[in-house]
Amino acid sequence: MAPKLERFVSPGKGNGLRATARIKRGELVYSCEPLACCVSNKLSREVCHHCFTRRETLLRCSQCKTARYCNITCQRQAWSGHKRECKCLRSLLPRIPTDSVRLAARLIFAVLSPSQNSSEELYTLEEHESHLSSVSEQKKQGLSQLASMLELYLQQEAPDLVREMTSLPPSCREPLSLIAKVTCNCFTISDGELQEIGVGLYPSLSLLNHDCRPNCVMVFKGTKLQLRAVRDINPEEELTISYIETLSLTEDGQKQLEDQYHFTCRCQRCDSQDKDGLMLSGGESTWRPLKEALPRLEGLKAESNWQTLLESCSRLLSTVGCDVPEENLYKLRVTDMALDASVHLGHWEEAVGYGEKTLPVYRQYYPDPHPVHGVQLMRVGKLQHYLVHIEDALETFKQAYQIIKVTHGDDHPMTTDLLMKMEECRTEMDQHSSS
Known part of the structure; x- marks a missing residue:
């Protein structure tokens, strides 16, 4: 199936995605698996670390005591991605790194494992913005602490990693830059009831720009992200999603966009503040x-x-x-x-x-x-x-x-x-x- 979208330069916004053909309301525009993902720490005992299904009882990895799976099948299928992480988790027990640190490490392991790498991405990891030049000193300090935790977490694998990471793009070898890219570009993975269950990086869909009244929405089937049109979209029209909760005051939404994504929204809804009253x-x-x-x-x-x-x-x-x-x-x-x-x-x-x-x-x-x-x-x-x-x-x-x-x-x-x-x-x- 020919893709219905392409990368382009969106006026005033930098990179973006637009339709290459007419897209009908309700149509599946794009779907993809993440380059890397992990279950949220707060749900690590309730959600399978491979298929992201909620279950009453899960099998626990006997080595790291952290990863949990539906059954032996999920555990076996997850092992190629989990084996290096498992060693890192064991070295830090009983401490568990934050979601962003675990995701950054999984990203490194995925990029270094050619079998898991997708050549079809419209947007490479190297191209992802870190926005380090525009973040406040306070936020940079917080990111630096996460970068230090990432280095500590990876120590167990360090001898091999240092050698292997020379093959990574320069901005992805530097822990601070990588953590900044992850926090700015990752997506929250949610279950059927839209409750957060994890985080993942979907490089091509990081190109989607924000609109407070978007023409697309994202939903998940396990870890697979599906982008669907909620309005009819014409060829060459930009595809947009909302980065923030719809139910928020204009001022609060704009603050979140500036703090987390480093831009000011100028859409019609923000200018009119029509729902605030x-x-x-x-x-x-x-x-x-x-x-x-x-x-x-x-x-x-x-x-x-x-x-x-x-x-x-x-x-x-x-x-x-x-x-x-x-x-x-x-x-x-x-x-x-x-x-x-x-x-x-x-x-x-x-x-x-x-x-x-x-x-x-x-x-x-x-x-x-x-x-x-x-x-x-x-x-x-x-x-x-x-x-x-x-x-x-x-x-x-x-x-x-x-x-x-x-x-x-x-x-x-x-x-x-x-x-x-x-x-x-x-x-x-x-x-x-x-x-």
Whole structure:
């Protein structure tokens, strides 16, 4: 299949990707495996380090005690990429390096292993920007610490590596430059429910430029990244994705883009700040307690302290009541966390109540076919189905399907799961009407 995209120089942005032919909404534009990837440290016990599937029980590597796999097959298939990493991990136990250090090391091992190297990349590792000349002194210090950790981590392999790394491009031999390239160009790998499970480097897709209202979205099947069009795209039109969470104030989004990606967004949405008024609806004195509580609530969520999280969220939401509209960004975030906590605690009635409140707001903030909206609908539909609200569940699943078939495609496990859920609802409704 001829590629539907090509590299070009995008005015004012440097390198970019554009369409070579007309691309229809929902069409798969490009898919690829990463040059290197690793499971996030915080999920290393829950996700297979080869296929990135979540499982209740995983086999543990008997040597490094860190890598985990679904079964012997995954473990064997992972060994060629894991054997050097395994030695490095053993040398540092019980310390585990950060995700970016592990990814940088895996990148070195992948580039030095010709069998894993792809010759079809549109963008080489050497060409990736490190942006070291434009980062603040404070950030450079942080990157230098990561570079020192990378050197320490690689010491076990150092005698062989030093000799082998002479074949790498000059900017990839220098640990600081490599770490800077990795942190600036890696993608977060997410599961079907868009929860982060790892990080990976996909060189060709690092060429994609940002837009706050992009024409493409990225979803993952395991570690394979799929780029899909969410609008019809004309030949020679630039392909764009959003680098940041859609649900953020203009000022916060711009700060993240400047801090992490070193550019200022000048798109129409940023210039008009059209959603900010809605996100901050209600009197500031009434929503400020919600905003101020968020760091503590996020801490409780990170600790999986679901009972305290639910109590805190429900108390805050009942205190502000109707004074703060559902559209308020901080109220929505607190409601979403109350939903998460309710699900983890098995409080299904509460969970569906919180979930249903979020849906009209998600519809306002994610107007395009957006995977985040589709996943939220699917989540609420499953709760409605579990509570035997069959007609509501079918309607919610139908709305989710209209989005997911575009953002994920017909062959994605999420789409298959959704079609199965809709069929279950119809069967149950038929049985009910005939009894």
